[in-house]
Amino acid sequence: MKIFPESALVQLEFNKVKHLLAEHCNTDFARSRAEDLRIHTRRDFIELELRQSHEYKLLLSNGQYFPNDNTLNLARELKLLGIPGAVLSGEQFLQIRRLAEGMDSIFRWFDPERRTAYPALSRVIEHTHYEKAIVKAIDEIIDESAGGTVRDNASTDLADIRLSLYRKRNELRRVFDRILSKLGKAGYVADIEESFLNGRRVVAIFAEHKRQVKGILHGESDTRRTSFVEPEETIQLNNEVFSLEHAESKEVNRILRELTARLSSHAPLLQVWHDILGEFDFIRAKARLAGDMNGNFPLLVDKSHVVLRQAYHPLLLLYNRKNNKPTIPTNINLNEKERLLVISGPNAGGKTVTLKTVGLLQLMLQSGLLVPVHPDSEMGIFKQLMIHIGDTQSLEFELSTYSSHLKNMKYFMENANGRTLFFIDELGSGSDPNLGGAFAEVILEELVRKHSFGIVTTHYLNLKVMAGKTPGIVNGAMAFDEANLLPLYKLIIGKPGSSYTFSIAERIGLDPRLIQRARNLVDEDHFRLDKLLNATEQDLAALEKREKDLNRLLKENEKLKKEMEALIHRERHEQQVELLKHQNKITEERIAYLKEMERKLRQIIFDWRKTDDKNEVIKQMQALLFKQKEKQVNEKVRKKFDARYTEIGGSIELGNKVMMKKNHQVGTVKDIRGKKAVVQLGLIPITVDLADLTVVQDKPQEALDS
Numbered sequence: 001m002k003i004f005p006e007s008a009l010v011q012l013e014f015n016k017v018k019h020l021l022a023e024h025c026n027t028d029f030a031r032s033r034a035e036d037l038r039i040h041t042r043r044d045f046i047e048l049e050l051r052q053s054h055e056y057k058l059l060l061s062n063g064q065y066f067p068n069d070n071t072l073n074l075a076r077e078l079k080l081l082g083i084p085g086a087v088l089s090g091e092q093f094l095q096i097r098r099l100a101e102g103m104d105s106i107f108r109w110f111d112p113e114r115r116t117a118y119p120a121l122s123r124v125i126e127h128t129h130y131e132k133a134i135v136k137a138i139d140e141i142i143d144e145s146a147g148g149t150v151r152d153n154a155s156t157d158l159a160d161i162r163l164s165l166y167r168k169r170n171e172l173r174r175v176f177d178r179i180l181s182k183l184g185k186a187g188y189v190a191d192i193e194e195s196f197l198n199g200r201r202v203v204a205i206f207a208e209h210k211r212q213v214k215g216i217l218h219g220e221s222d223t224r225r226t227s228f229v230e231p232e233e234t235i236q237l238n239n240e241v242f243s244l245e246h247a248e249s250k251e252v253n254r255i256l257r258e259l260t261a262r263l264s265s266h267a268p269l270l271q272v273w274h275d276i277l278g279e280f281d282f283i284r285a286k287a288r289l290a291g292d293m294n295g296n297f298p299l300l301v302d303k304s305h306v307v308l309r310q311a312y313h314p315l316l317l318l319y320n321r322k323n324n325k326p327t328i329p330t331n332i333n334l335n336e337k338e339r340l341l342v343i344s345g346p347n348a349g350g351k352t353v354t355l356k357t358v359g360l361l362q363l364m365l366q367s368g369l370l371v372p373v374h375p376d377s378e379m380g381i382f383k384q385l386m387i388h389i390g391d392t393q394s395l396e397f398e399l400s401t402y403s404s405h406l407k408n409m410k411y412f413m414e415n416a417n418g419r420t421l422f423f424i425d426e427l428g429s430g431s432d433p434n435l436g437g438a439f440a441e442v443i444l445e446e447l448v449r450k451h452s453f454g455i456v457t458t459h460y461l462n463l464k465v466m467a468g469k470t471p472g473i474v475n476g477a478m479a480f481d482e483a484n485l486l487p488l489y490k491l492i493i494g495k496p497g498s499s500y501t502f503s504i505a506e507r508i509g510l511d512p513r514l515i516q517r518a519r520n521l522v523d524e525d526h527f528r529l530d531k532l533l534n535a536t537e538q539d540l541a542a543l544e545k546r547e548k549d550l551n552r553l554l555k556e557n558e559k560l561k562k563e564m565e566a567l568i569h570r571e572r573h574e575q576q577v578e579l580l581k582h583q584n585k586i587t588e589e590r591i592a593y594l595k596e597m598e599r600k601l602r603q604i605i606f607d608w609r610k611t612d613d614k615n616e617v618i619k620q621m622q623a624l625l626f627k628q629k630e631k632q633v634n635e636k637v638r639k640k641f642d643a644r645y646t647e648i649g650g651s652i653e654l655g656n657k658v659m660m661k662k663n664h665q666v667g668t669v670k671d672i673r674g675k676k677a678v679v680q681l682g683l684i685p686i687t688v689d690l691a692d693l694t695v696v697q698d699k700p701q702e703a704l705d706s
Contacts, residue, residue, distance in 0.1 A: 029278025049368025090148030295370030305380030
């Protein structure tokens with residue numbers, strides 16, 4: 001992306017974002033990427049980096065493990081590996097082994113399922129492979145458990161040397177301990193008894209006895225009270241140990257040189273692995289930064305386009321969160337029909353912050369960083385970004401503030417095009433309001449003609465009027481609470497804003513007479529228009545408040561409606577469950593009856609085969625079948641009764657309708673004689689025990705119809 005001027009990135013505080021990103025990096029590779037963060041203009045580059053950051057952010061938010069927790073900075077080791085004749089130490093080979101292990105873990109992590117779930121992250125390892133021979137070659141020579149020392153079996157010569165060295169050291173220890181014991185008994189040995197000087201084991205002797213001990217004097221203590229003598233008996237053994245140690249070092253160096261030469265053929269692959277681990281560290285840093293500032297992945301389009309929903313200035317968001325202060329998001333829409341936004345309103349109301357928010361978010365997006373906006377936001381790709389903020393006077397080139405302003409505007413107008421995003425703070429300021437305002441109109445007209453996109457802040461009334469009638473330009477205002485004279489830091493699109501000059505003057509306690517004199521000096525039409533803007537802004541704020549209240553009530557009503565529907569659904573479900581339970585109960589009783597009948601019939605068949613009295617079995621069968629038939633008839637009568645009458649029970653009186661319990665016939669009580677009653681059944685009166693009767697009543701007609 002082409003940036004103008006050179007200080008634009010600093011003015012938009014992009015350098016602070018890069019610093020925050022670098023703080024999340026663990027490797028030198030990732031820190032270098034963060035400090036030299038590139039701003040791309042190709043969609044495929046931008047989208048790939050955004051998706052990688054988004055996918056890693058999902059891993060972090062879901063608490064999933066990704067195997068890139070090793071912090072390896074092996075640039076020096078890998079450079080040495082590619083130089084013929086170079087030798088790496090055992091510790092350096094262990095670092096290379098950790099690099100290989102880290103890559104092995106990453107390749108294993110990306111199984112087919114994860115490659116499908118995280119396609120952008122898997123692109124990082126797309127053009128490389130894992131080589132087992134690297135770890136195998138290192139393990140054959142280097143002992144990881146011993147801190148990177150060369151194994152005894154790395155070569156036959158090394159094994160022989162170390163065995164001889166082990167034996168000589170043991171022999172030296174025995175001889176030395178014997179001499180030390182002898183001298184100790186003689187009272188020659190100092191408190192520290194022994195030490196190592198020049199790689200030789202020596203005895204600490206009191207200075208006055210040093211001539212009593214045969215051997216080589218290697219030195220004295222600072223107080224000159226202790227002398228360090230190598231006993232004569234151990235000189236030859238020390239020489240042999242020293243010689244073997246030198247041979248061991250020489251053989252180890254030869255083995256390490258051979259191993260370095262063997263792995264030098266894998267130096268390019270190891271460099272790729274090193275860069276891959278650094279790249280994953282860089283992606284993790286971007287994901288963590290996105291987590292800090294609520295960064296999201298908006299819809300990316302390959303054209304000039306800015307549709308921001310709930311957009312935050314990332315640095316302001318972090319600062320306010322640290323101080324427990326709220327941050328007000330902004331909504332901005334720049335498209336082909338409304339390419340240029342003119343923001344007006346009072347000072348310290350948030351105009352410049354809004355302008356910087358859009359600029360910084362665009363730089364972050366095209367650098368592959370997730371931005372603090374709603375995911376439904378849409379952001380395009382611009383090929384150049386121009387900015388003019390603050391006092392730009394130049395003493396070096398003898399330019400005044402306004403001269404420098406016009407020089408920048410000249411560059412804007414000459415170089416702007418359809419893929420340009422520009423930001424101008426206080427357009428036309430620094431000169432006579434009428435003349436500066438006229439120039440500002442010309443500048444806006446030219447930028448609109450070039451089809452460039454941008455945001456301009458101003459206090460000029462003529463620019464507000466121009467924005468209201470010129471195609472491609474739209475007004476915007478920073479909301480202001482006139483009652484309390486406090487900025488609301490909220491952008492309102494579609495209307496210009498007032499500067500609230502006189503209102504702020506009244507708020508700070510300026511003499512009312514002076515305020516009135518100033519009002520008299522202002523053109524009446526200008527004052528009336530500013531007052532109208534004030535009233536319009538306050539009315540709009542009141543309407544927005546009512547709209548919020550109405551939306552809240554609608555949401556509450558919708559919530560109640562859903563709760564009522566859920567309650568009705570639950571009640572209906574419970575009724576269906578009860579019905580099914582009743583049907584299942586009837587079915588279960590029927591199944592139990594059929595099983596009982598089957599059992600009895602099987603018993604009758606069994607008795608038929610065993611007994612000689614066939615007549616008795618026939619009687620049992622007739623009793624079972626006819627009783628069942630009688631039961632079926634009674635059930636039909638009962639159903640017929642239930643369809644017309646309802647049992648109410650209670651005492652039986654003359655005139656009551658009653659049912660005979662045995663056959664479910666219904667009649668009317670004509671007379672009661674002690675414990676019996678005369679019941680009229682049709683035309684026939686019969687006498688029935690009161691205990692065999694129950695009072696009933698006719699069912700309502702509605703129930704019969706249903």
